[in-house]
Amino acid sequence: MTELFLERAAGVLFFWGVFLLAPLLIDLSTAVIHLAAVLLFLSPSRKGPAAEVPANPPFISVVVPVYNSSATLYQCLNSIVHQTYPQNRMEIICVDNGSTDDSFSVYKKFQLDHPEAVISWASLSRPCKSSALNAGFSLSRGVYLVNVDSDVRVEKDAVRKMIAAFENDPLLVAATGEIRIDKDLGAGKNLIDVIHYCEALEYLIAFSIGRRFQTLTNTIFTLSGALTAFRREALYCSHLYSSRTLSEDTDLSYRLRDARKKGCRLGCVAGAVAYVEPISSLDRLYSQRVRWQRGELEVASLYRWDTGFFTALTRFTGRILISDHTLSLSRLTWTFLIPFLYLLGYPLPLVLAALVGLYICYLALDFIYYLTACRYVPADYRTGLKKIWWAVFFLPVFRWTVYWFRLAGIILALQEPGAWRVENPLRKAKEALRHLVQKVHNPASKNC
Amino acid sequence: MAFLMAAALLWVVGLAFFRSHRIWVFYFPWGAVGLTLLLILFLRGSPVEYHLERATALLLQQVMGLLSIPASVFDRAAGMVLVFIEAEKSWTALGIDIECSGLLESCVFLGLVFFYPAFSLPKRIFYASTGILAIYLINLLRLCTIVFLINACGRQAIYLAHTLAGRLVFFFLIVALYWAIFSRPTLAALRGHLHD
Numbered sequence: 231m232t233e234l235f236l237e238r239a240a241g242v243l244f245f246w247g248v249f250l251l252a253p254l255l256i257d258l259s260t261a262v263i264h265l266a267a268v269l270l271f272l273s274p275s276r277k278g279p280a281a282e283v284p285a286n287p288p289f290i291s292v293v294v295p296v297y298n299s300s301a302t303l304y305q306c307l308n309s310i311v312h313q314t315y316p317q318n319r320m321e322i323i324c325v326d327n328g329s330t331d332d333s334f335s336v337y338k339k340f341q342l343d344h345p346e347a348v349i350s351w352a353s354l355s356r357p358c359k360s361s362a363l364n365a366g367f368s369l370s371r372g373v374y375l376v377n378v379d380s381d382v383r384v385e386k387d388a389v390r391k392m393i394a395a396f397e398n399d400p401l402l403v404a405a406t407g408e409i410r411i412d413k414d415l416g417a418g419k420n421l422i423d424v425i426h427y428c429e430a431l432e433y434l435i436a437f438s439i440g441r442r443f444q445t446l447t448n449t450i451f452t453l454s455g456a457l458t459a460f461r462r463e464a465l466y467c468s469h470l471y472s473s474r475t476l477s478e479d480t481d482l483s484y485r486l487r488d489a490r491k492k493g494c495r496l497g498c499v500a501g502a503v504a505y506v507e508p509i510s511s512l513d514r515l516y517s518q519r520v521r522w523q524r525g526e527l528e529v530a531s532l533y534r535w536d537t538g539f540f541t542a543l544t545r546f547t548g549r550i551l552i553s554d555h556t557l558s559l560s561r562l563t564w565t566f567l568i569p570f571l572y573l574l575g576y577p578l579p580l581v582l583a584a585l586v587g588l589y590i591c592y593l594a595l596d597f598i599y600y601l602t603a604c605r606y607v608p609a610d611y612r613t614g615l616k617k618i619w620w621a622v623f624f625l626p627v628f629r630w631t632v633y634w635f636r637l638a639g640i641i642l643a644l645q646e647p648g649a650w651r652v653e654n655p656l657r658k659a660k661e662a663l664r665h666l667v668q669k670v671h672n673p674a675s676k677n678c
Numbered sequence: 679m680a681f682l683m684a685a686a687l688l689w690v691v692g693l694a695f696f697r698s699h700r701i702w703v704f705y706f707p708w709g710a711v712g713l714t715l716l717l718i719l720f721l722r723g724s725p726v727e728y729h730l731e732r733a734t735a736l737l738l739q740q741v742m743g744l745l746s747i748p749a750s751v752f753d754r755a756a757g758m759v760l761v762f763i764e765a766e767k768s769w770t771a772l773g774i775d776i777e778c779s780g781l782l783e784s785c786v787f788l789g790l791v792f793f794y795p796a797f798s799l800p801k802r803i804f805y806a807s808t809g810i811l812a813i814y815l816i817n818l819l820r821l822c823t824i825v826f827l828i829n830a831c832g833r834q835a836i837y838l839a840h841t842l843a844g845r846l847v848f849f850f851l852i853v854a855l856y857w858a859i860f861s862r863p864t865l866a867a868l869r870g871h872l873h874d
Contacts, residue, residue: 237837474872475872527864527865527868528868528872530865531864531865531866531867531868531869531872532869532872538858539853539854539857539858540854542857551861551865552853552857552861555860555861555864556853556856556857556860556861557853557856559790559794559856559860560786560790560852560853560856562707562710562711562790563710563711563714563786563789563790564786566711566714566715567714567715567782567786570715570718573719574718574722574776637707638703640864641702641703641706641795642702642703643864643868644795644796644864644867644868645700645702645795646702655701655703655704658699658701659696659699659701659704662695662699662701663695666695
């Protein structure tokens with residue numbers, strides 16, 4: 231009896247849930263390829279001797295775009311001047327782009343506290359991260375150019391590891407670091423803490439497995455804006471950052487691929503770690519994911535991705551677009567249709583079992599990713615990750631929530647002009663409803 | 679029927695509210711999902727479903743005839759097809775109901791195409807009509823796959839043919855259709871916005 235029930239539930243799941251399972255199937259096939267490649271070619275036990283910078287290290291420039299960063303700027307600059315890379319071979323350029331807080335005071339204090347640091351400040355009048363970075367690069371003198379976001383804390387070996395990677399691989403033209411969430415793992419149990427843990431796990435999987443695989447196959451999709459280094463000539467050949475899309479880092483990564491065509495590579499330097507602040511609220515998470523999704527579509531649209539389906543299937547970006555755009559539309563309706571099957575005559579336990587089955591499939595995938603990714607982090611970070619193993623149970627729910635945020639990104643990309651921060655639609659709807667109720671109760675107030 | 683009319687009214691009011699306040703993030707899902715559910719509720723058990731199932735069964739019989747697989751339809755049971763199983767030298771009956779007629783998938787598609795933000799009205803109408811035709815043909819191909827597998831492998835292949843093989847064929851081609859109708863025009867529209 232149970233067997234028959236499970237068979238029927240699986241039938242409902244595979245037959246009706248195919249559009250919900252599809253992203254999982256794509257993730258699963260990607261996971262199998264990623265994990266196989268990463269475990270086979272990048273196994274921790276296979277790690278060779280660490281690449282080192284030469285005895286006479288090249289001069290480098292670190293550019294920090296600043297926008298209302300008074301809360302985080304000091305910590306960021308502090309982490310840069312405490313790098314194991316020789317300080318006399320490094321300059322730091324902060325480029326403010328329209329801050330209205332006291333970021334400059336923080337900078338002045340830092341300069342007084344660290345007179346040995348070669349550090350300068352430039353100002354632009356309007357907020358534009360791309361312009362700030364480009365201005366910083368044009369003021370720089372380094373052979374290698376590193377950009378570090380002002381809300382980032384860089385681990386002390388990160389810059390040395392990145393420059394060593396360039397020095398030991400002449401074909402490497404740009405590299406991103408491994409980005410992690412700056413959070414005391416396991417310390418809190420509130421909702422926002424759980425969201426932070428999910429974010430930490432998401433970044434862990436994305437960088438420890440995803441970016442490693444992309445490095446291996448030379449298919450880096452985005453050089454993270456939080457910590458990226460470039461060979462000067464390659465960056466200038468790519469015409470620097472552009473503000474035409476909301477995802478300037480993905481846009482630049484695409485343009486650098488032209489260099490890749492000449493045999494060069496983009497990569498992620500394992501162990502070059504930068505910590506970013508966790509998202510402060512669901513509003514911010516919504517804004518961030520809307521921006522990412524919109525940016526991804528905008529960049530893809532500029533690089534003529536209007537190819538046929540089968541061509542798209544054979545290419546890395548095409549597969550990302552199919553998963554993030556094509557399937558997300560059918561997933562929208564089927565999310566509501568599966569429970570609706572109950573009204574079409576399917577027994578409720580069967581529908582519920584199918585939904586639980588769906589959750590278990592996603593959970594299993596996340597556990598495999600989590601366990602594999604843990605192999606690639608240092609012991610101290612792994613200890614923290616072990617404390618939050620239970621957060622993996624929330625990861626499918628987190629991804630599901632993020633799916634809705636990204637769907638909003640698709641819709642807004644087609645309906646509204648681009649903006650760094652977007653309004654919470656729930657708040658907008660509540661406000662509109664409040665006005666409507668007010669109008670109904672007091673029609674005379676419409677002129678007020 | 680009163681429940682359906684009330685649901686439709688609520689849906690229209692919601693649409694008007696989201697549209698007038700430009701809350702597109704809710705307008706699109708509310709419109710697409712709402713239209714899909716309403717279409718399913720209105721069309722279930724309607725003459726449209728009856729004729730669709732009947733036409734699908736007849737067409738399936740014709741296609742099977744071309745492939746030399748004996749099949750016949752019942753006059754008094756719309757959507758019921760008798761298929762000869764070569765492996766077992768016997769016959770089996772396949773029922774084409776709302777689940778197998780492609781009606782649900784067509785409703786999902788119509789919901790999306792009528793509310794997706796990238797299209798003008800003429801384009802919506804064009805995509806809706808070509809899309810529905812394509813879904814009908816894709817579903818027919820799915821049914822052919824199922825019948826072909828049952829004919830060749832016998833009754834024990836029914837679950838596999840129906841739930842997995844047929845569905846995979848259907849899914850793959852539907853994704854290709856969605857790519858052509860939604861993703862490509864989206865990229866084109868965005869490129870236009872960025873160049874503007």
